[in-house]
Structures are given as C-alpha cells and as structure tokens.
Amino acid sequence: MFKTTSNYSPIMNTYSRLPLSIQKGKGTLVWSDDNEEYLDFTSGIATCNLGHCPSEVEKALTEQLSQIWHTSNLYHVPKQEELACLLTEKTCFDQVFFCNSGAEANEAAIKLVRAFANKNGDKQANMVTFQQSFHGRTLATVAATGQEKIKSGFEPMPEGFIHLPYNDFDSLETIKDMAPTAVMLELLQGEGGVVPANPDWVKRLSDICKENGILLIVDEVQTGMGRTGSLFLYEQYHLEPDIMTLAKGLGSGFPIGAMLAKEEVALAFFPGMHGSTFGGNPLASTAGMTTLNVICEPEFLNKTGEQSRLLLSELERFQEEFSFIKEIRGIGMLLGLEISGNAVDLVKLALEEKLLILTAGPNVVRLLPPLTVSEEEVNSFVQKFTKVLQKFREVHHG
Ligand SMILES: Cc1ncc(COP(=O)(O)O)c(C=O)c1O
Structure with missing residues (x-):
C-alpha cells in the first residue's frame, strides 16, 4: 500500500479513493497488494470491457512493443490508419481523429x-447539451457538461453551451429557434445516474436536427465498444449521427480516444488546426484494433447478452426482496440501481465482501462488469451482493 503521512501525499488531492491497492488482474478478478481476490464489476469504469489483461490484446501489444512505440503524428502511422479503416467500416462515419481520452x-x-460553423460563416456555433450529462474534465467539456458540481470553482466557463432537460419533449421544440450548430448527448447517461434516453424523444430530437441542419453528436465514451449489447448504442436507437466520440473501452485500458465524423463535417479540419502528440500512436492503435476485432467476433456480443439478461433478472429479484431498491435502469452491461440511501455506503459494504462496484451520483449504484463475465462470475456476484444488501438493510433500514 502506498504510504502517506496524515497530511501529505505527493498525489494531488483530486480523488476520494477507497482503501484498496490493486496489483494484478485477470478477466473479472483483481488481486490487492496483500493478495486478496476481488470480483471486479467496475471494469476500470467501463474501460476493461474484455476483462483485465485480455490475452489477445496482451499478445498484440507485446508484439508491437518490440516494433515501435511512438513516432508522433509528423509521419504516417500505419496502425492508426488500420484502426481508422476498421472503425469506419463498422460505423456510419467516414473519418477519425485520434486522441487519448474521452474528454479529448x-x-x-x-x-x-x-x-x-466558422467555415459556413456562422460565428456563434452554439451547442445544445443536456442536464445531468457528463462530457469530461477539460474546460470546454466541463462547460458542455450539464452538472453544476463539475463546473463549480472553475468559472468563468467557456461560452456557447445551452443545457436542456434530458428526456423532456417540450424543450426539444425550442431547439429550432435557438439554431445551434450541434446537439450533443449521451444516449444513456452514465455518470448522471444511469439514465437511458427515451427512444421517442431521441427520434424527435434526431428529426429536429435533420429538418434544421443541426449536427447530431453522440458521446459514446461510456456506452461504446459493446458495453450496451451492440457495438455502439446509436445502432439500437436507429440513428445516423454526424459525430461520435469514443475512449474508455476502445483500448482495453491502454489510453486512446477517438472522434469519428461524417466526411462533410470532418472536412472542416485542415492540417495544423488540431492535433495530439500521442493520439493514435502505434501502441494505442494496436490496443484499439485488437479490442475492436475481439468484440466484433461472431457470438461475442450474443454471449454478453446472455449474461446481462441473467444479471438483470437477478437484480429484479433483489428489487422484490429489498424495498430500498427503488428502480433498476440501464442497457446491456451498464446497469444502475437507484436506492433510497447513500450509494457510497453500499459500495463500501461491497468492498468488505471483496466485490468492486461503483456509484453514479449520490443514490445510484452502478454495475459495469466486463463483457466477458461468465455465468459463474454472475452467480458469485449474486452471492456477494446478497450479503451486501442484507448488511445495508440492517445498517440503514433496520
Ligand atoms: C459519457 C462520457 N464522456 C466523457 C467522459 C470523459 O472521459 P475521460 O475520463 O476519458 O476524459 C466520460 C468519463 O466518464 C464519460 O462517461
């Protein structure tokens, strides 16, 4: 365990960490520095979608390590081009920009x-985003995010963002008068409490965008790469967005982000306008390509679907037994339980049972198992979580 004195740590004070140091992981399991085994239903916050240290990615990265790690984007990067080809083949987008994170x-x-917008003579370039959304921690993405707690302390905010209520039909009708350049949304809000978008609402939003020449951006940083049962969630909503953003699951834990766009939009960038030293370097692109290939293997997502249905049915059983579980929400392997009580308390009780889960806001417990989770591991989760819920009831609702 990392040693700190009571007042001093060389790490800046930005995280409230739980008392656990993870040294090793394989699949759905991780081991602490004192060699205790934990069942990991967080996947590094929807990132290790193939579980920890997946052998295919490990092998490809090991091979790439002996070839070349990094060259910069001054030159062509063949692995990056291969990954861009694969991504555009699997989606409705034509071009990709690579970076290192979801915020980027x-x-x-x-x-x-x-x-x-500038290219088309529009100097306003406003963007509509939604309340309770989360789009990242850079200054512009904080401004885009629809949560005051994320913005607080960093004012003044960059301008040009309008936040509307999520899943609210009436406010959609105000969009055409605002004439924004784009609307950006998560089709399933992750950090904002595991809240799926209503399909009829999304259809109306997409129609308004189409009718008024407004670009539609889907932030699939958390929902992408098979997390919700399809490769990307926009497929389930029968959408054809103009832009999509990815990160998290794309590199199986190796940092990589991507912004994909339709050609007519992508052409607004020309050399020198945007860039990233590391973006899409050979190691990151190798991790991305291998991960994508595994998720696209026939049957991969079908098997995930079986386990997510099993997990959901177990959660529904819990809801009948434990009245403090108010609602179960989510899609595929991005599931949330709204509880009456403090979600952090429940996460701490789970840690005592050697089960890793996470929160999504003050009263939502979020479950993000790897897409490779087995039936035995779902059963092991059920055993551990039963004890956690019993303890939570004793302590908070006894
Ligand atoms: C929907 C969404 N967008 C953007 C981000 C930011 O990603 P990153 O932490 O990689 O910058 C996150 C992170 O949780 C996210 O869930």
Whole structure:
C-alpha cells in the first residue's frame, strides 16, 4: 500500500479513493497488494470491457512493443490508419481523429463543430447539451457538461453551451429557434445516474436536427465498444449521427480516444488546426484494433447478452426482496440501481465482501462488469451482493 503521512501525499488531492491497492488482474478478478481476490464489476469504469489483461490484446501489444512505440503524428502511422479503416467500416462515419481520452475526444468534437460553423460563416456555433450529462474534465467539456458540481470553482466557463432537460419533449421544440450548430448527448447517461434516453424523444430530437441542419453528436465514451449489447448504442436507437466520440473501452485500458465524423463535417479540419502528440500512436492503435476485432467476433456480443439478461433478472429479484431498491435502469452491461440511501455506503459494504462496484451520483449504484463475465462470475456476484444488501438493510433500514 502506498504510504502517506496524515497530511501529505505527493498525489494531488483530486480523488476520494477507497482503501484498496490493486496489483494484478485477470478477466473479472483483481488481486490487492496483500493478495486478496476481488470480483471486479467496475471494469476500470467501463474501460476493461474484455476483462483485465485480455490475452489477445496482451499478445498484440507485446508484439508491437518490440516494433515501435511512438513516432508522433509528423509521419504516417500505419496502425492508426488500420484502426481508422476498421472503425469506419463498422460505423456510419467516414473519418477519425485520434486522441487519448474521452474528454479529448469531446473537445475535438466541439472544435470540429466550431470549425464547421466558422467555415459556413456562422460565428456563434452554439451547442445544445443536456442536464445531468457528463462530457469530461477539460474546460470546454466541463462547460458542455450539464452538472453544476463539475463546473463549480472553475468559472468563468467557456461560452456557447445551452443545457436542456434530458428526456423532456417540450424543450426539444425550442431547439429550432435557438439554431445551434450541434446537439450533443449521451444516449444513456452514465455518470448522471444511469439514465437511458427515451427512444421517442431521441427520434424527435434526431428529426429536429435533420429538418434544421443541426449536427447530431453522440458521446459514446461510456456506452461504446459493446458495453450496451451492440457495438455502439446509436445502432439500437436507429440513428445516423454526424459525430461520435469514443475512449474508455476502445483500448482495453491502454489510453486512446477517438472522434469519428461524417466526411462533410470532418472536412472542416485542415492540417495544423488540431492535433495530439500521442493520439493514435502505434501502441494505442494496436490496443484499439485488437479490442475492436475481439468484440466484433461472431457470438461475442450474443454471449454478453446472455449474461446481462441473467444479471438483470437477478437484480429484479433483489428489487422484490429489498424495498430500498427503488428502480433498476440501464442497457446491456451498464446497469444502475437507484436506492433510497447513500450509494457510497453500499459500495463500501461491497468492498468488505471483496466485490468492486461503483456509484453514479449520490443514490445510484452502478454495475459495469466486463463483457466477458461468465455465468459463474454472475452467480458469485449474486452471492456477494446478497450479503451486501442484507448488511445495508440492517445498517440503514433496520
Ligand atoms: C459519457 C462520457 N464522456 C466523457 C467522459 C470523459 O472521459 P475521460 O475520463 O476519458 O476524459 C466520460 C468519463 O466518464 C464519460 O462517461
């Protein structure tokens, strides 16, 4: 365990960490520095979608390590081009910009939208986003995020963002008068409490965008790469967005982000307008390509679907037994339980049972198992979580 004195740590004070140091991981399991085994239903916050240290990615990265690690984007990067080809083949987009994180992918999307508006003589380039959304921690993505607690302390905010209520039909009708350049949304809000978008609402939003020449951006940083049962969630909503952002699951834990766009929008960028030293370097692109290939293997997502249905049915059983579980929400392997009580308390009780889960806001417990989770591991989760819920009831609702 990392030693700190009571008042001093060389790490800046930005995280409230739980008392656990993880040294090793394989699949759904991780081991602490004192060699205790934990069942990990967080996947590094929807990142290790193939579980920890997946052998295919490990092998490809090991091979790449002996070839070349990094060259910069001064030169062609063949692995990056291969990954871009694969991503455009699997989606409705034509071109990709690579970066290193979700915030950077959204930052790139915001810049592309502004470049597109400027190119078309529009100097306003406003963007509509939604309340309770989360789009990242850079200044522009904080401004895009629809949560005051994320913005607080960092004022003044960059301008040009309008936040509307999520899943609210009436406010959609105000969009055409605002004439924004783009609308950006998560089709399933992750950090904002595991809240799926209503399909009829999304259909109306998409129609308004189409009818009024407004770009539609889907932030699939958390929902992408198979997390919700399809490769990308926009497929389930039958959408054809103009821009999509990715990160998290794309590299199986190796940092990589991507912003994908339709060609007519992507062409607003020209050399020198945007860039990233590391973006899409050979190691990151190798991790991305291998991960994508595994998720696209026949049957991969079908098996995930079986386990997510099993997990959901177990959660529904819990809801019948434990009245403090108010609602179960989510899609595929991005599930949330709204509880009456403090979600952090429940996460701490789970840690005592050697089960890793996380929160999504003050009263939502979030479950993000790897897409490779087995039936035995779902059963092991059920055993551990039963004890956690019993303890929570004793302590908080006894
Ligand atoms: C929907 C969404 N967008 C953007 C981000 C920011 O990603 P990153 O932490 O990689 O910058 C996150 C992170 O949780 C996210 O869930």
